[in-house]
Each structure stands twice: as C-alpha cells, then as structure tokens.
Amino acid sequence: MTAIWFKDDDDGYTNWCKAHERGFVVNADSKPRRKYLVLHKVSCEFLKRPFTGPSYSKFCSDSIDELLAELERKAGARAFSKLCKKCSPLTTE
16 A cells, blocks of 8 residues: 555544554655654644644655655655654554
8 A cells, every 4th residue: 555645634643543553654745845743653643633734744654665756756755754652653562
C-alpha cells in the first residue's frame, strides 16, 4: 500500500488512523519541507487536533518504506527530520 497524504482532511485522516492502528504518521507542514517531517506511531498522544489544515498535513502508511518514498516525491527528503521521542515509532512495543 502506498502512503496517503492528508491535507485539509481531518475526517479522512481520522478514519485512516482508526483503520490502521499499527500504522505510522509523518507530521509535516501543509507544504511539506525536509526540515519538518516527524515520524510518529498512529497512537501517539502528540498528534492532536487540528490534524490537517492551513498549517499541518499528515503522511500515513503501514510501511516506513512507503512513507520514505512518498516524502522523497513530495518534499525531496530521503529521511525523516526527527523521530518522536514520546512514542518511539521504530520500536515494536
């Protein structure tokens, strides 16, 4: 499955998260840029409303590789700018 980009679509984003409880979310500016691409687990408590809109957008996928491929297409990034320290998205717990 490819990564999905949610911009100005809180309902779509929320529904995706409910259907993909073990997925990943990249928090990004509304116009994604390399300097701000933070990886989270879907369950992270730092992901609060509004989720998408004039300031923020979200990239979502069950696959880290698919997220990275989409970030390269949309933002020219080959890596996340940061991993969330609260949810530790690369751990399996």
